[in-house]
Amino acid sequence: MMESEVTFQHAPLVERVAETFGQAYFVFDLKTNRFKYLNRAFSHLFGVSEEIALADAAQIHGYLHEEDRPFLYDQYAKLLTVKEQEGIEFRIQVPAQEEKWICLCCQLYEEKEETLVTGFAEDITQRKEYQSNILKFNSKKNSTLEILSHDLAAPFNNIEGMIELLETELKDSQSVVLNLVHYIKENAKKGSDMIRDFVDNEFLESAQIVLHKERIDICHRVRIMIDNYQQMSGGLISKNFVMELPDEPLFMYLDVMKFMQAFNNLVSNAIKFTHDHGTIKVKVEDKVATTLFTVSDDGIGIPQDLQPRLFDKFTSARREGIKGEKSIGLGMSIIKKIVELHQGKVWFESQEGKGSTFYMELPKE
Incomplete structure (x- = not known):
């Protein structure tokens, strides 16, 4: 273990304590490019013996996932400036083992003639897989709810329209018949409102102020969301x-639940205001320091007089969808809030009768 090389006061005691934890603790000397200390959990995490790791730190470098190496170089450069880094998530590929996700926290110490990086790492593979499954099913739920609320609105509206015709025809009929017709009309409207309210509440509950950021491949998440819609195109929903x-892969630090809910809401709006067999286009562009997300459609567009108030809370710019879907005027304001919490910006271009394009640009970190 080379205890004599550890420079911290009471180092042997610290080492014995470190051995009792499951986290991988280490001390790395930047001047010699060698580990001065690492515990057994570190050896287990990286699949290499303590002796080999202490003698040849370069072997650990070889286990880093190729796609994550540029990211880690950037994090190392930041560490030299800010002296402390937390929650660095990256992947390693140990021979004969499954790919692992690692979360690293470290500090830079400069004492006398030594420059040391100390910290700990832990295996978060199971947590990442669990979160991935949650996000996958959450995306499926969101797209399904939006599609159902969109397509169920049409038959409910048709029922209400036919009932109004019946009321006109039966205005001189027995009161019992009219009361039954009124009852059917009332429940048809209630059913339509309940569906939309449920979707709105789901969106509102996911848009709380506190962000929980993690490093994720955003293209993978977007692909899952759009695949869900594409699977239903031509069936429940007739859009291209x-x-x-x-x-x-394009990695970003995001509160992925909130951001994907905002993204899903933009796609849902495009569905709501685009005629059947219209086209909805989703684009993700890597802008080096930022990522630009675009959702465009060839739908009915936004009237010029409504555009300045579109992002207002409870905006007067709210409109019913093509098939009568209602709006409470909160969706766009929440999207703006989520984007701004990520230090990003959102804007749009629209021409009535020709469609709309919405943009969200967010920093990668």
Whole structure:
């Protein structure tokens, strides 16, 4: 373990304590490019013996996932400036083992003639897989709810329209018949409102102020969301979906639940204001320091007089969808709030009768 090399006061005691935890603790000397200390959990995490790791730190470098190496180089450069880094998530590929996700926290110490990086790492693979499954099913739920609320609105509206005709025809009929017709009309409207209210509440509850950011491949998340819609196109929903995504993974630090809910709401709005067999295009562009997300459609567009108030809370710019879907005027204001919490910006271009394009640009970190 090379205890004699550890420079911290009471180091042997610290080491014995470190051995009792499951986290991988280490001390790395930047001047010699060698580990001065690491515990057994570190050896287990990286699949290499303590002796080998202490003698040859470069072997650990070889286990880093190729796609994550540029990201880690950037984090190392920041560490030299800010002296402390937390929650660095990256992948390693140990020979004969499954890919692992690691979360690293570290500090830079400069004492006398030594420059040390100390910290701990832990295996978060199961947590990432669990979160991935939650996000997958959450995306499926969101798209399904939006599609159902969109397509169920039409038959409910048709029922209400036919009932109004019946009321006109039966205005001189027996009161019992009219009361039954009124009852059917009332419940048809209630059913339509309940569906939309449920979707609105789901969106509102997911848009709380506190962010819980994690490093994720945003293209993977967008692809899952649009795939859910494409699977239902031509069935529950008659729209053409087009995706333009980078070929390589695009990693960002996001509160993925909130951001994908905002993104889903933009797609839902495009569905709401685009006629059947229209086209909805989703595009993700890597802008180096930022990522630009675009949702465009060839629908009915936004009237010029409503555009300045579109992002207001409870905006007067709210409109019913093509099939009568109602709006409470909160969706766009919440999207704006979520984007701004991520230090990003959102804007749009629209021409009545020709469609709309919404943009969200967010920093990667």
